[in-house]
Amino acid sequence: METMPWRSLAEQMATGLALVDADLRVQWHNAALAEWLELGLRSAIGVPLAGLVATPELAQQAARALAEQRLLQVRGVGLGGATGGTRRLDVTLQPFDADHLLLEVHALAELPAVASPLSATLRGFAHEVKNPLAGLRGAAQLLQRRLHDDDLKALAAMVLAETDRLTTLANRLLHHDGAPRLGAVNPHALLERLVELLRAESPPPILRHDYDPSLPDVHGDADRLQQILLNLARNAIEAGARTLTLRTRAEHGIRVGERVLRSALRIDVIDDGPGVPAELRETLFEPLVSGRADGSGLGLALSREIAHEHGGELRYASRPGETTFSLYLPLERTHG
Template identity: 70%
Template sequence: MSELDWQACVEQMATGLAVIDTDMRLRWINPALAEWLEWGPRSALGQPLAGLLGEATGQAQRSLAQQRPVQLRGVMLTAVSGRQTRVDIALQPLDGGLLLEAHALAESPSGQSPLSATLRGFAHEMKNPLAGLRGAAQLLQRRVVGDDLQALAGLIIDEADRLGALASRLLHNDGAPKLAPMNIHQPLQRVADLLQAEPHPPRLRLDYDPSLPDLRGDADRLQQALLNLARNALEAGARTLTLRTRAEYGLRLGEGVARMALRVDVADDGPGVPAALRDTLFEPLVSGRVDGTGLGLALSREIAHEHGGELRYASRAGDTVFSLYLPLEPGHD
């Protein structure tokens, strides 16, 4: 293909494309992206990338500095007229800059958050694999010998059922948590069992306060939130995890103060949260890893908010703690 043919092909693509220079300014933009933004292709040249990506520009700077691809999901592009288009963006390092690809997303149902819309799509895709996983685990459970192996197969079946139930809720727009009296140590112990069943399990320290009262919560969702926090720590390089529970008094949660709250800590000895990620750590569908989905921490925070609680963290090298705070009374002042 000649250079002229290549240029004609690129200009006819529906995918938005741009080339960013090392000063984080637009060096080239194709007609599709210019049309979304209602910019003239020539007038766009030299425009700062911050006008396109806003706070996510820091992700682009990190992609260039580390020479690593970065995925930004659910980014809102605002045209000159104010019309908005939600897109997924891929940033790929080039010689002397970055290649930006923007893929438009389907419109979400009215009132649905980008995170929830994406999770519904994910739920649809995982239903069939979960059914196959459950069926295979059932066959294994019938054939293996030994209580330990049968217990592991049972763990797979239980987790497939739990994830299948979560997927069904999302697909049927039944997004509200199913609150019932529960003890927080039940989902915590389940998380510990899942981590210990991995091929290379981390060192686990359990530091529970057995005197904590029950709370009203959705055990499946809280388990998912805590499992996300644990896996996030392991993917970041932690080797030791501490699961800890404590009571807190007079804690401000949201716009009120909880007379008594429960705190669940997931502490790790990993390298800590990079400074470049701290401002956007909980943003949905943003990941600094090539294979990252950007769902884990965003979903965990959403689950905390559903329960009237909060998710906070403190981090330094060798000592990172994510704390899930949940009110222990029906309401708080």
């Protein structure tokens, strides 16, 4: 457990995280959990889990989750702070490996308002990708100068354009509040750009589309919305999908949190993959939850967060052979 590839990101997340061993003692926790506990960053390490909570059942459930190697959720846990106060929280218990358990702590009813300031999750992601993006851009520039084939030059130009888009996105996320740059966005232009990028994959998936051409533009940040669609499509391909269907529709009376959208755009990314595993369905959008051994578990968490900051929502329905992720965005302008 000395090296954790995801640790640099996990330490910057707004979600409270802790790793406990088979004896249910804290081995690591991030700054967000330390803040909630009103403790120093490392002062809970080595402390028994039962010593941090005012709900005895949590330790029992943690032992059960570890023994049965299954994900469990405990609502209304009393988490004690250094000053003697207790906060009621939800805790997700997820086996990390045979001997360790990952705890994710969430406030009971403190969901962020739509269009809220960007969380540390996205800022951490932006920080991590900036260096590899710079190297990727340099390599693409060298290729573009040395290539003589027009098709290959076009592919190098695509790499440069995407690298610049992601670098711009990362720079925006690293600003003080990471506020999106809102403007009119044509949803079908986003989808056609997605098609262009996916056709450059090797091998490319079979792509189908079912668009409603009468749909108007939405109000949003084109780069961030493009990132959602890329995440959804690539997740599907990496999960084994061979065919993707991209669909747009208008919806009415959609509930998003405490609001009801009178009119909304719905973008569906439908794949023919194996479907979402049953054990991940309740926590699929949480950070560090992934169905792949090499997955970071950040793509869907980031995508839903971007949807929320646009006043929208990201949902899914899944069965073997057909999984649909639906992005809902307001067609009327939201006010934050």
